[in-house]
Ligand SMILES: Nc1ncnc2c1ncn2[C@@H]1O[C@H](COP(=O)(O)OP(=O)(O)O)[C@@H](O)[C@H]1O
């Protein structure tokens with residue numbers, strides 16, 4: 117936080133962000149900045165609001181009050197479609213349950229984020245190959261998800277998050293469904309991406325081992341950031 | 345506004361097609377039912393078109409395709425026959441004429457027996473009965489009828505048809521034989537048969553003839569057949585030809601092939617056949633009857649010593665159709681004089697007829713079937729109903745009007761009647777229309793209503809109207825009923841498609857809530873996602889359409905292969921087509937109707953999918969992303 121400039125080199129900035137569902141508040145008055153190129157872990161007990169925070173930062177959800185800036189853009193000002201375009205181009209999302217299309221091959225799954233971007237065919241193919249190589253799945257492009265292991269699926273999911281060359285990746289418990297060996301390789305992959313591409317990575321996890329590998333750990337408790 | 349569908353069609357199809365693989369059972373059931381429905385409708389339409397075309401093709405030969413309404417001036421109901429005033433008038437006429445006849449007989453000096461004249465009314469067991477067939481009965485009826493409703497003819501009909509688009513009116517006259525017209529077997533006349541008191545009318549070949557416009561008849565004439573005027577050209581029925589050739593009629597359950605074969609056989613046998621008949625007027629017939637009776641009496645009494653032969657014994661003619669001669673005339677001068685006076689008396693009261701007989705030759709110029717008129721809807725068998733509908737019913741035997749006009753005197757010498765037919769069938773009319781709808785309207789609006797008691801004709805509506813010569817009007821109606829049924833089926837299809845397609849899409853969306861949220865999170869706009877479901881609906885619609893077309897084509901090809909021959913034979917037998925090359929069309933695919941129905945299916949699919957799509961447009965995506 118100390119070395120991260122507020123205007124320059126800041127990936128995400130939260131100003132007094134609160135989120136409530138009905139009367140129950142989940143987050144209250146969260147102020148937070150994540151520097152560009154950081155590898156950040158968000159930890160906290162189940163139900164502490166980790167996912168909620170991630171969704172707010174990722175432009176999936178809107179805060180009840182406060183302001184969310186992502187790469188200098190006040191995303192609260194975006195309309196739905198603008199926000200969708202913003203997510204498509206700037207943000208990569210990785211989920212615990214991978215959320216791949218079971219009836220499409222790996223290749224087609226990877227192409228999905230390219231669809232709203234209206235990329236030409238050749239460029240699409242180039243990118244698919246690129247991200248597949250990056251996650252080591254270039255041999256599995258013709259596979260269907262049902263034929264693959266959890267670790268492989270999460271690699272594909274990460275590749276899908278990378279395909280539009282996002283500036284930031286939000287991963288919500290990306291290893292929650294993986295065994296130790298796969299957990300390690302997925303975390304290694306995310307770190308590699310962070311290091312080599314300079315992509316900011318924000319990982320929600322309750323696995324302290326992973327958190328320890330991060331540049332920075334944000335702890336959530338009772339709707340607020342308690343330890344940074 | 346931003347662009348609505350910001351992903352490519354190909355991508356939409358890729359994503360939409362994945363949905364076909366989910367909800368498989370539901371989708372398959374829906375598609376199968378839908379395909380069957382669409383196929384049924386397409387097939388029905390094609391069969392309807394086939395029927396229409398077949399009827400048009402087969403009907404083009406005869407009067408089958410023409411819209412004709414027959415008009416009969418039926419003025420007489422049973423009420424008149426039960427009217428005591430008519431009875432009394434008949435008695436009055438009877439008394440008047442018998443008194444005149446008695447006076448005439450007295451003047452001439454011949455015996456007069458009042459009993460020899462039929463009484464118009466009589467008492468049986470104390471109850472009075474009216475003999476409507478007697479001379480004075482008929483006279484009284486004619487009077488009463490003319491008083492009740494004046495006779496109507498062509499001018500009245502033309503007036504009635506004013507305002508309707510009439511093509512032409514044909515006059516049709518039925519002329520009963522004024523005696524007997526019986527054919528000569530091997531050139532010989534079977535006099536014993538003729539004299540048999542109850543010789544059936546069937547044995548008389550031509551009980552009467554109908555004079556028919558050449559134009560109506562020409563369809564049924566043997567192709568390229570020229571007749572010469574030495575014989576009377578006659579259009580006969582297959583049935584009477586069959587009888588003439590002494591062929592046994594086919595059993596009722598004979599197949600169409602068999603019937604057709606019989607028809608062809610009869611045509612071959614009838615073409616150019618000259619049928620020699622003997623015409624005897626009633627006096628001539630009576631002469632033969634008397635001669636045979638006396639000869640019988642004599643031969644019966646051969647061994648009877650006390651038997652005295654009559655003074656006058658006749659000689660049966662040796663030449664076929666010859667006059668009865670006199671074998672023995674033992675009458676006194678006085679008896680001869682009396683006979684002469686009797687003849688004179690009969691002449692004076694207008695009842696004398698000189699015996700007349702001659703050979704009359706008919707030349708068969710064509711054959712028609714005797715088909716019951718009207719549609720027999722009481723039959724349980726659809727095939728029978730169809731058959732009764734399709735057959736043409738040209739009256740037979742018939743002679744062409746052109747021939748009649750040239751030989752009126754000769755024909756009237758054989759076929760004429762002194763009495764008007766009770767039902768007005770002696771002269772009736774066929775009104776032809778350009779359009780079936782107009783014909784139906786004319787029939788429905790202008791026909792008198794039959795009343796057993798009153799008859800039918802009134803001054804405003806002098807004619808009983810009925811479809812004539814064919815059932816084009818009925819067929820036309822059946823076709824329009826068929827169309828209405830198909831319209832109902834299409835309505836069912838539309839409703840079914842609406843509901844099922846709406847449900848299918850709604851179900852897909854409901855099951856895909858997570859997936860939709862992911863797509864949104866990845867950066868798809870709502871409209872893009874909804875468009876995917878629209879494409880999904882179109883894909884299902886297209887699958888239905890393609891399968892339905894394929895199935896319909898298979899069904900259609902099958903129908904044409906398996907039924908075409910059968911239907912052709914059936915139609916040939918019903919329509920009695922002379923040209924055997926005309927084939928039936930069972931299945932006629934009409935491109936535009938197909939495109940229309942298929943477009944409708946697609947359109948309804950799209951429209952019905954819009955409802956669940958619209959309902960789900962605004963759903964919150966965050967909820968779906970949060971699990972556990
Ligand atoms: N859509 C929602 N509606 C109501 N309550 C919610 C909703 N999403 C999350 N919550 C509540 O907010 C709290 C935080 O949830 P979440 O951010 O998913 O926690 P975590 O990811 O840390 O487990 C929980 O108590 C949860 O029940």
Ligand SMILES: [Mg+2]
Nearest residue numbers: 166167168288
């Ligand atoms: Mg969570």
